[in-house]
Amino acid sequence: MNRFECLPLLAEMLEEHTLTVTSLSSNARIWAGVWDRGPTFAGLNMGLCIGFALGLSLAFPHRKVVALESDGSMMEDTSVLISVADANPTNLVILVFDNESYARMGATATARGADLVRMAQGAGIRSTGLVRTLPEYERAVRDALAKPGPTFLQIKVEAETARVPDSRTTYGPAMKEQFLDRVLSHPDYRGWHGG
Amino acid sequence: MDKESTRIVVDGLKEAGIDLVVTLPEEPTHSVIDETRVDPYFTTVTVTAEGHGLALCAGAALGGRDCVFFTGVAGLLVGTWALAQVGMVYGAPFTIIASYRGDFSDRTGIPGSQLLMFRQVLEPQLNMLRIPYEIINDPAKLKRSIKGASVACREYGTPIALLLTGDFLS
Numbered sequence: 376m377n378r379f380e381c382l383p384l385l386a387e388m389l390e391e392h393t394l395t396v397t398s399l400s401s402n403a404r405i406w407a408g409v410w411d412r413g414p415t416f417a418g419l420n421m422g423l424c425i426g427f428a429l430g431l432s433l434a435f436p437h438r439k440v441v442a443l444e445s446d447g448s449m450m451e452d453t454s455v456l457i458s459v460a461d462a463n464p465t466n467l468v469i470l471v472f473d474n475e476s477y478a479r480m481g482a483t484a485t486a487r488g489a490d491l492v493r494m495a496q497g498a499g500i501r502s503t504g505l506v507r508t509l510p511e512y513e514r515a516v517r518d519a520l521a522k523p524g525p526t527f528l529q530i531k532v533e534a535e536t537a538r539v540p541d542s543r544t545t546y547g548p549a550m551k552e553q554f555l556d557r558v559l560s561h562p563d564y565r566g567w568h569g570g
Numbered sequence: 571m572d573k574e575s576t577r578i579v580v581d582g583l584k585e586a587g588i589d590l591v592v593t594l595p596e597e598p599t600h601s602v603i604d605e606t607r608v609d610p611y612f613t614t615v616t617v618t619a620e621g622h623g624l625a626l627c628a629g630a631a632l633g634g635r636d637c638v639f640f641t642g643v644a645g646l647l648v649g650t651w652a653l654a655q656v657g658m659v660y661g662a663p664f665t666i667i668a669s670y671r672g673d674f675s676d677r678t679g680i681p682g683s684q685l686l687m688f689r690q691v692l693e694p695q696l697n698m699l700r701i702p703y704e705i706i707n708d709p710a711k712l713k714r715s716i717k718g719a720s721v722a723c724r725e726y727g728t729p730i731a732l733l734l735t736g737d738f739l740s
């Protein structure tokens with residue numbers, strides 16, 4: 376199973392106003408090519424993806440927020456799992472695409488036995504799962520989208536062998552402007568109070 | 571923080587429309603968190619590390635929810651990486667309220683070498699990260715500053731820090 380199979384399938388499963396957040400690298404690049412509907416904040420740097428998604432889930436409490444995290448970024452700050460469990464946002468779905476490597480720069484600890492699902496469980500997240508095949512993935516994601524969370528799924532994928540090309544809106548100001556345009560027109564947007 | 575200052579902060583947050591409070595507990599501001607946690611107006615999230623706490627604020631703020639991050643000098647130093655990302659790269663608009671350890675009137679028992687370090691590094695750090703800040707030592711001015719910061723952070727497109735010192739640290 377690889378991300379080129381998983382992410383288009385995820386795009387098919389999401390309703391149009393779902394909010395998504397991605398980590399750096401392959402998640403951001405592949406997702407930009409397959410999802411062009413709800414607001415997406417893409418390419419957050421190491422250790423920041425899940426925290427950002429947690430904040431977004433508190434701004435849009437009645438809409439699913441899906442974090443597309445990766446194993447290296449997840450392990451940069453695993454304590455975020457405790458904060459997620461403590462805040463308990465029922466609309467947050469965390470998908471950790473675990474290719475057991477830092478891009479093409481060698482193995483991560485998940486290749487040597489680090490168990491992210493048990494870490495999530497230990498942090499207090501009750502809905503968790505490890506998936507290794509595409510049918511398992513589809514079933515687990517559909518379930519996560521249908522039920523109250525927070526949900527944490529560790530998804531074993533093959534390592535990419537080549538760099539996926541960037542689009543204009545993968546990172547930086549163009550990405551942010553597109554995100555804000557979609558947030559402002561989102562049916563659940565409540566706006567800022569403004570003092 | 572004494573009872574009166576605590577009330578000023580809580581009222582100031584409400585007047586500014588800030589209803590999401592994010593914190594990693596620290597002594598001077600914990601009385602505020604004790605209040606927001608039992609007040610149904612607020613959602614209060616206690617995080618386990620500054621980096622994802624600041625990322626949380628960025629996600630909420632860019633999603634349209636007014637929020638504040640409570641921390642101290644050490645928390646801002648630990649959160650440098652996240653501040654560089656959510657501030658300099660993405661311009662996330664939220665307010666930071668931090669106790670400014672190291673003021674000459676700080677008699678809280680923290681070793682002097684630590685206080686001196688805080689005094690020496692905090693403001694250069696905020697300047698380096700291009701984060702506007704205001705030092706507040708008069709409780710009477712705080713409510714107006716919270717409201718001003720909550721508007722200015724959106725107009726400027728950046729986090730803004732309010733540094734509490736003097737009487738706030740007692």
